[in-house]
Amino acid sequence: xxxxxxxxxxxxxxxxxxxxxxxxxxxxxxxxxxxxxxxxxxxxxxxxxxxxxxxxxxxxxxxxxxxxxxxxxxxxxxxxxxxxxxxxxxxxxxxxxxxxxxxxxxxxxxxxxxxxxxxxxxxxxxxxxxxxxxxxxxxxxxxxxxxxxxxxxxxxxxxxxxxxxxxxxxxxxxxxxxxxxxxxxxxxxxxxxxxxxxxxxxxxxxxxxxxxxxxxxxxxxxxxxxxxxxxxxxxxxxxxxxxxxxxxxxxxxxxxxxxxxxxxxxxxxxxxxxxxxxxxxxxxxxxxxxxxxxxxxxxxxx
Numbered sequence: 280x281x282x283x284x285x286x287x288x289x290x291x292x293x294x295x296x297x298x299x300x301x302x303x304x305x306x307x308x309x310x311x312x313x314x315x316x317x318x319x320x321x322x323x324x325x326x327x328x329x330x331x332x333x334x335x336x337x338x339x340x341x342x343x344x345x346x347x348x349x350x351x352x353x354x355x356x357x358x359x360x361x362x363x364x365x366x367x368x369x370x371x372x373x374x375x376x377x378x379x380x381x382x383x384x385x386x387x388x389x390x391x392x393x394x395x396x397x398x399x400x401x402x403x404x405x406x407x408x409x410x411x412x413x414x415x416x417x418x419x420x421x422x423x424x425x426x427x428x429x430x431x432x433x434x435x436x437x438x439x440x441x442x443x444x445x446x447x448x449x450x451x452x453x454x455x456x457x458x459x460x461x462x463x464x465x466x467x468x469x470x471x472x473x474x475x476x477x478x479x480x481x482x483x484x485x486x487x488x489x490x491x492x493x494x495x496x497x498x499x500x501x502x503x504x505x506x507x508x509x510x511x512x513x514x515x516x517x518x519x520x521x522x523x524x525x526x527x528x529x530x531x532x533x534x535x536x537x538x539x540x541x542x543x544x545x546x547x548x549x550x551x552x553x554x555x556x557x558x559x560x561x562x563x564x565x566x567x568x569x570x571x572x573x574x575x576x577x578x579x580x581x
Contacts, residue, residue, distance in 0.1 A: 280485055280490060280491065281307040281308070281470075281491060281492035282305055282306055282307050282493055282495070282506050283306065283307060283308050283309075283310060283341075283472075283493070284299070284308070284309045284310065284494075284495065284496070284499055285310060285472060285496030285499075286311055286313060286343050286368075286412075287312065287496050288312045289312065289537075289540075290312075290537075290540065290541070291309065291311070291312060291496075292312065292329050293328070293329050293330075293334040293335055293338075294522070294525045294529060295522065295541075296335065296340065297334070297335070297336075297337075297338055298518060298521055298522055298525065300337065300339075301521075302510075302517070302518040302521075303503045303507060303510070303518075304506065304507040305504075305505075305506025306339075306499075306506060307339060307492075308339045308340065308341050309339065309340050309341070310340075310341050310342075310494070311329060311330060311340060311342045313344065313345035313370045313373065314326045314330065314342060314343065314345065314355060315383075316344070316346055316348070316352070316354065316355045318351075321354055321355040321358050322355075322358075330359065332362055332363055340364070341364070341367065341368050341410070342367050342368070343367070343369075343370050344367055344368070344369055344370065345373060345378065345384055347382045347383050347387050347393070347397055349397060349400030349401055349404075352369070352397075352400075352401045353400075353401060353404050353405075353406065355367075356401075356405070356406050356407050356409075359407065360407050364407065365408070366407050366408040366409070366410060367407050367408075367410075368410045368411070368412055368439075369411045369412070370384055371385060371388060371412065371414070372385055372412045372413050372441050373385055374414070374446075374448045379445060384445075385413075385414045385417060385444075386417070386445070388413070388414060388416060388417045388422065388426060388445065389417040389418075389445075391425060391429060394429060395432075398429070398430075398432075398433050402433045402434060408436040409436055410435065410436040410437040410438070410439060410470075411435050411437075412441070412472065412494075413438065413439070413440060413441070414442075414444055415440065415441075415442050415443065415444060415454060415457060416444040417444060417445045417446065418444060418446055419444055419446075420442075420444060420457055423461070427464065427465070430467070431465075431467070437467060437491060437492065438465060438468070438469055439470035439471075439472055440461065440469065440471060441472045441473045442454040442455060442457055442473055443473060452474075453474050458471060459487070462490060468491035468492070469490055469491055470490070470491055470492035470493065471484055471492070471493050471494070472495075475493060475498045476495075476498035476501060477498065477502075477505075478505065481495070481505065481506075500541065500544035500545065501544045501545060501547045501548060502548055503515070503518060512576065516576060519538075519541075519545070522537075522538065522541070523538060523565075523568075526538065532564075532565075535562060535564075535565070535568060539559055539568075542559050542572075542575075543556070546575065547581075548580055548581060549575060549578040549579065549580055550578060550579045550581055551578060551579075552575065552578055555571055555574045555575050556575075558570075558571035558574065559571040559572065559575075
């Protein structure tokens, strides 16, 4: 079973991916935060920097594209092929209102006719193998049967399913039963994504027959070593120290915002961490941030 690191906007950028790949094992592919092409070009500077081959040396990467425009998708895929990428992923899962209101991400699941027209176009002229990351519907889970039938009409490299609807966002339980029922019906390799945050959950899914991959996001941010044997605390803190250096070199004092966001996940590994995490969130400079992180090193793990 393949193991993927989920794309997380603003978090799993090339800096994070490269250092995670350096310090931890187990990830077969890192999926990039989505590229959203427009009439002004396939990539904004930030997106281009994130997918440049020289910024991803030694890191197995799959670029993700977010669009409902056939031409934009084909042009972007072609440029990614020129950069040397072997496949692309189509985002049909983002539940953000600013995305879905434009009929992109999970918003594309609302109209099956428009979805089929789009899929017809990109698969008829595909320049790279296309995997799809999707939700099970827009309004309700009953939409999934028709959606799966649509996906089954195309040579989808892999269908990675987050078993929630767009309306559910990331709340409530995932529809695990619906996903398990899908496994024997799927005509393409099937991947599972959603609420994989500890080793017990990961092991349970690994034991399920017929699943091609699992994709983790928040679980790996909480424990970057989740896909391998446990590592020393020294390794975790070396990882964060090098992240700190890389972020400051790349974006200066804005690095604090990135580091604070990462610690909202990573701090969940420790007991009685709320007071220290509050200090990290309130840190005004690099020195106060480092003092707070040093306090985390003194805490007990869960």
